[in-house]
Amino acid sequence: MKKAFYLETFGCQMNVVDSEQIAALLTGLGYHQVGSAENADLVLLNTCSVRDKAERKVYGHLGRFKPIKDKRPDLIIGVGGCVAQQEGEKMLEKVSYLDLVFGTHNIHRLPELLQEVEQNRQRGCETTxxxxxxxxxxxxxxxxxxxxxxxxxxxxxxxxxxxxxxxxxxxxxxxxxxxxxxxxxxxxxxxxxxxxxxxxxxxxxxxxxxxxxxxxxxxxxxxxxxxxxxxxxxxxxxxxxxxxxxxxxxxxxxxxxxKHIHLPFQSGSDRILKLMNRGYTAADYLDKVARLKLVCPEIRLTTDIIVGFPGETETDFQATLDLVEQVRYADAFTFLYSPRIETAAAKMADDQSALQKQQRFDRLLDLQQQISAEIWETDSDQVLPVLVEGESRQGEGQVFGRTTWNRIVNFQGSTDLIGKTVAVKITKVFRNSHVGELAEAE
The missing domain is CATH 3.30.750.210 (Transcription Regulator spoIIAA)
Incomplete structure (x- = not known):
């Protein structure tokens, strides 16, 4: 009888690719993938540590698996990815029911580590x-x-x-x-x-x-x-x-x-950018954005922004708001600064209160949501090429695809359209997606 594995992936697209490799290795060992930890013989988390919240989420998820392990002691639980690389042996010390830890360079070692646990009940860690x-x-x-x-x-x-x-x-x-x-x-x-x-x-x-x-x-x-x-x-x-x-x-x-580029700017303040060691000024950044729009007038930008970096002042934050207004991003991923061990910023003095940071974050979010709504509203009633990717989660005979700007569009259509680029008229614009209908051929 085949053994089953359950795999959760956190973080960036790179982790998605890594999880694909993990799944392929396990399939080669005779495992098959299932959709719940309760039905698995092996539970793996492929983790992200880019922010403190993501790291805490990993430990929270591990806690969910303890009752399952208590009922089935043979269940194997493992953690890979960035948190595993960062924490290493400490994870085994913190989580007594965790069996194996493998870092970002050691996915290929997973079969060997797994064998040690299965045959010898030997907990393993590899973060070389x-x-x-x-x-x-x-x-x-x-x-x-x-x-x-x-x-x-x-x-x-x-x-x-x-x-x-x-x-x-x-x-x-x-x-x-x-x-x-x-x-x-x-x-x-x-x-x-x-x-x-x-x-x-x-x-x-x-x-x-x-x-x-x-x-x-x-x-x-x-x-x-x-x-x-x-x-x-x-x-x-x-x-x-x-x-x-x-x-x-x-x-x-x-x-x-x-016609889309994700171009993180993080802060509009030259002083903060220097502290961040980003290697450019706000003027440098705006010059490149202007050249992108000159070369490709239809291009839309998305970005990452950090609020509350150590020492950020109201003047620094206002410079970030000004840059957002100048560039007019289609979407932005906004984050409250989170200190990470081993990084230079974690040692910097910071006199901002949590309330002050949150208030600034909310102001930025309000501004960006307004700009995003205005940009996406311009798609309404437009006929846009959409690459159809699959059946829509909305059901009811709908399929979904994306525009050149990476915007999801749901519309009524046959699954025969999957893999084709079709003309879709946008009929409704929501915060995170569009609704459309197949445009009639001329």
Whole structure:
């Protein structure tokens, strides 16, 4: 009888790809995936530690599994990902019923760790960082899935060491895959029916910056844009300091590159940006945004913003509001600053009260929601190309897809449309999605 595993994934798209590798490894060991921990022989959490709330959520979820373990002592519980990398052996000390911990460089060790638990009831932990060559050989073979869209990892790690960010500490230093491997993977995915790929990296803009022997990121985009059968191309996440003129020009020259970019600015204050070690000023950022809009007038931007960074003043915060009003983002991911161990910002003095931070956060949220509503309302009554991805969660014979701006659109349609780009007239605009109807052919 096959054993069952239950897997929860937290955090970024990179973790989604890692979970795909975890699932493939477990399938190879004879496991099958189930939708609840109660029905599993193995429970795994693939975790995120980018903010304190995400880390606390992991421990909260582990607590949910204790009653199941009490009833079934043979249940194996494991934690992987960034929290595992950060905490290591401490997780085993904190959670007595946890069996195994594996870090971001050690997904390939999971079968070995699992065997130790199954056969010897030996709790295990592996959080070793590997060198560049070893890591490049550990990029997984992609599994066959019925999917219209897929993520493709082009690089891992980060060398920026922004003062608030734990990513370099839990993901390691930057490495870039060879362009030939990436192109081959995309071609393979397209042959399986994939029509849109999103290239992933902690900072995709720095792809191969330290390797003159392979192509640059804009050149990689050109290569992938030329793959027959691929309809759309996206990438995330971008660091503004590495957004070159060559990359900006891709939005005007590559027909498959979607007219959307996620470009975190974090703060509109030059003083705070310097403390954050971001490597650009507000003026630098606004100049690049202006060039993006010049090259591609239809482009829409999304961003990340941190409120309450240590030492932030009302003047600093007002500069952030001013930048939001100037750029007019379609959407923004807004966060209250959360100190992370090992980062430089965690040691900085901070005299702001929690109430003050929350009030600023609410002001920012109100402004951004107003701007988002105005931008998305312009889609109303427009006929837009939508790549159909699958059946809608709304049911009732609806399918869903996304616009070039990554906006979900639900509409009445046959599942025969999945994988095709169709013209949809937008009839209703909600906060997080659109409703539309198939446009009649002219």
């Amino acid at each position: 960082f590997h060198d560049r060559d070893t890591r490049l050989n550990l990029f997984p073979e992609r599994t066959v899935q019925e999917s219209v869209t897929r993520f493709v990892t082009v690089m891992q790690g980060c060398d920026n060491f922004c003062s608030y960010c734990i990513v370099p500490h839990v993901r390691g230093r930057e490495i870039s895959r060879s362009s030939s491997d990436i192109v081959a993977e995309v071609k393979s995915l397209v042959a399986q029916g994939v029509r849109e790929v999103t290239l992933l990296g902690q900072n995709v803009n720095s792809y191969n910056l330290k390797n003159d022997e392979d192509v640059s990121f804009p050149q990689l985009l050109e290569l992938i844009n030329g793959i027959d059968g691929l309809q759309r191309l996206r990438f995330a996440t971008s660091h503004p300091k590495d957004l070159t003129a060559e990359l900006i020009n891709c939005f005007g020259s590559l027909d498959k590159l979607c």
